[in-house]
Amino acid sequence: MADQSPPAAATAVFAGADTAPAARTTLQAMLAQVAGPFVADATLLLDELLTDASRDGAVCRDLRLGVLAGPARLRIEVTRTEPARPVTGPSSPERGWGRLLLEDLASDWSSDTDGALATTWVELRLPG
Incomplete structure (x- = not known):
């Protein structure tokens, strides 16, 4: 499972198939006092984790979306159930794009697997 992070100052949890619209709205509300470019990066990472899931x-x-204290940062965590047999198809150049986004935009990130459950999380240091 995901690493043990400090308690969140603000947390939102979503479950179900179509969480993206509500998660984006909540993320933007959580970051209402933060500069637009940071919010755009955070939204891009959220979308990538949901696409990957x-x-x-x-x-x-x-x-899970969380604003953590000490130092202040945003944490996005997505847990997915892996299929018994992954659907495979032709590989495309876009497949590596998500990892490049994580490497470029996130302050820290990791992916952990526990049986059929896989969790990927990203953190971004909040500006200021």
Whole structure:
């Protein structure tokens, strides 16, 4: 499972198939006092994690958004259920784009697997 992070100052948890619209709205509300470019980067990472959670037959189970203290940062965590047999198809150059986004935009990130559950999280240091 995901690493043990400090308690969140603000947390939102989503479950179900179509969490993206509500998660985007909540993320923007959580970051209402933060500069637009940071919010755009955070939204892009959120979308990437949700896309990854539904790729190759996986199912998004849980999405958590949190603003953590000490130092102040945003944490996005997505847990998915991996399929018994992944759906495979032709590989495309876009497949590596998500990892490049994580490497470029996130302050820290990781992915952990526990049986059929896989969790990927990203953190971004809040400006200021």
